Amino acid sequence: MSLSSTWSWPALHDAQRSVLLEVLVHGSRSRAELTQRTGMSRASLSRLSRDLVDLGFVVEGEAQARPGRGRPSETLHVRADAxxxxxxxxxxxxxxxxxxxxxxxxxxxxxxxxxxxxxxxxxxxxxxxxxxxxxxxxxxxxxxxxxxxxxxxxxxxxxxxxxxxxxxxxxxxxxxxxxxxxxxxxxxxxxxxxxxxHHWFGAGRGARSLALIGLGAGIGAGLVIGGEPLRGAHGHPGKVGHLRVSDTGPTCDRGHVGCASAFVTIPAIERHAGGRPFDEVIARAAQGVPADVEVVESAVRALGIVISNLVCIVDVEKVILTGEGLPLAESFPDLLSSAIAEALDPAAETPSVLLHPFQFAxxxxxxxxxxxxxxx
Ligand SMILES: [Zn+2]
Missing domain, CATH: 3.30.420.40 (ATPase, nucleotide binding domain)
Incomplete structure (x- = not known):
């Protein structure tokens, strides 16, 4: 027996879906803007707008005057409770x-x-x-x-x-x-x-390509390329955790010398700081305590290399850093920028790096x- 109520998501055809998606991801849009962005005719847009209104997904709001451009164009708003x-x-x-x-x-x-x-x-x-x-x-x-x-x-x-x-x-x-x-x-x-x-509704809204790096107990990345999440041949693209970032330095729990996990993860940082908690290490580094500064700086440099490697390979518009380990990236922003720049191919564009606050929810x-x- 189905648990769902009598209502179910209707089958939308591609044109209905693309108009709804446009309004969902980019916010309220006038029909004129939608005509421009989707390449559909005004007549098609009128019909599709009516479909979406009838389905209860959007409402048509105030007509917006368009200076010097003929009659006002009605605006479509998402009905969030639909x-x-x-x-x-x-x-x-x-x-x-x-x-x-x-x-x-x-x-x-x-x-x-x-x-x-x-x-x-x-x-x-x-x-x-x-x-x-x-x-x-x-x-x-x-x-x-x-x-x-x-x-x-x-x-x-x-x-x-x-x-x-x-x-x-x-x-x-x-x-x-x-x-x-x-x-x-x-x-x-x-x-x-x-x-x-984040690609549709969060910090990467509207970007055609982006990389998100999650910092925490491990370090992992997700990628969006050409407007689509990259899934990989085996379900694990963006496995940057054991990328080699240094020829020397500490080893990770797998025994690699100088891999990203040996520097950047919360457990690695705590281990290098003699077992003190992550937040305390970050706070003491911010106060300039030399031993903690060294631990945090080496982690930030390693993170910069991971970011620049990703950017060199996939050439994304935006990099989002988030996760429980975000305070690491927040602690020495200038060092992070220079670490990225140093490891970047000279011909590659410097990415826009966004630090996004994280909650477990x-x-x-x-x-x-x-x-x-x-x-x-
Ligand atoms: Zn490793």
């Missing part, structure tokens, strides 16, 4: 859920400990959580799940190749959750999902956005 999406971040111990509206604003959150790491138990918990959320938000149209792990497969049927934290291998999670919840389901690696979410938000991306 649909909702559930997003779930799984860790090894807990489930964090968020519900977003059609404009990707979080309108509800809930969290539960996992009863076990057995796939059936976790899928069952997801089903129960989504059923509860549906009673409060009956227009939940799709579910997104993200986790630390490698994910492959076709949209709507993706499976987990492996997830270290959950001890899972080869789990067809999208199909399992979709069957349990009766809703279309998207699955993603958490950094990849966060990258795609961002992952559940990103999972919910992946559900929007699935149906749209």
């Amino acid at each position: 649909a909702q999406f559930a997003g779930i971040k799984l860790t090894g111990d807990a489930l964090y859920a968020a519900v977003v509206d059609l404009s990707a604003s979080v309108i509800d959150t809930v969290e539960h400990p996992l009863p076990s790491r057995e796939v059936d138990d976790v899928v069952d918990l997801i089903g129960t959580v989504v059923a509860d959320l549906l009673t409060a938000h009956p227009r939940i149209s799709a579910v997104g799940v993200c986790l630390a792990g490698d994910v492959v497969g076709d949209q709507g049927h993706r499976r987990i190749v492996g997830s270290h934290f959950l001890g899972w291998e080869n789990v067809p999670l999208a199909d399992l959750v979709s069957d349990r919840c009766g809703l279309p389901t998207e699955i993603g690696n958490d950094v990849q999902s966060l990258t795609a979410a 961002d992952y559940a938000w990103a999972a919910a956005v992946s559900a929007i991306r699935l149906v749209l």
Whole structure:
């Protein structure tokens, strides 16, 4: 039996989808602007606008006068309450859920400990959580799940190749959750999902290409190229954690000398600082305590090399840094800029680097956005 209510996301055709996407990602647009941006005729735009109004996704607002350009053009606004999406971040111990509206604003959150790491138990918990959320938000149209792990497969049927934290291998999670919840389901690696979410609705909104680097217990990257998230042949693009950044220096937990993980991750920084907590090391470095300055500076230099390598290879418009380890990038901004510049190919453009504040709830938000991306 399907858990979903009587309402479900309608099948949109490509033209309807591209107009709705334009208004969703770029905000309210006049029909004249939409004509320009989509290349569609005014007549088509009028018809598509009417379709989207009838479907309840947009409302037509005040006509905007266009100086010297004929009659005023009506503006399309998204109806944020037209649909909702559930997003779930799984860790090894807990489930964090968020519900977003059609404009990707979080309108509800809930969290539960996992009863076990057995796939059936976790899928069952997801089903129960989504059923509860549906009673409060009956227009939940799709579910997104993200986790630390490698994910492959076709949209709507993706499976987990492996997830270290959950001890899972080869789990067809999208199909399992979709069957349990009766809703279309998207699955993603958490950094990849966060990258795609920032691309449509966050710090990378509207960029054709971007790299997001997540700093924390590890370091990983997500990429958007040509307007599409890069998925990779094996579900793990952007694995920059063990890139060699130095011929000397410390070793990582895999025994590599001078790899990114040996410098940049929170555990590496704590280890080099004699086991003191990350926040304390960053604070003492900011005060100029020499031993801590050395640890943080070497980490910032390593980060700069990782960023410049990514930029040289994929030539992105924008780099977003986020994650629990963001204070590292914030602590010596001039050093980060010079470390990027030093390692960059002289012919490459210096990227725009954005430091984006991070909350753990961002992952559940990103999972919910992946559900929007699935149906749209
Ligand atoms: Zn390594």
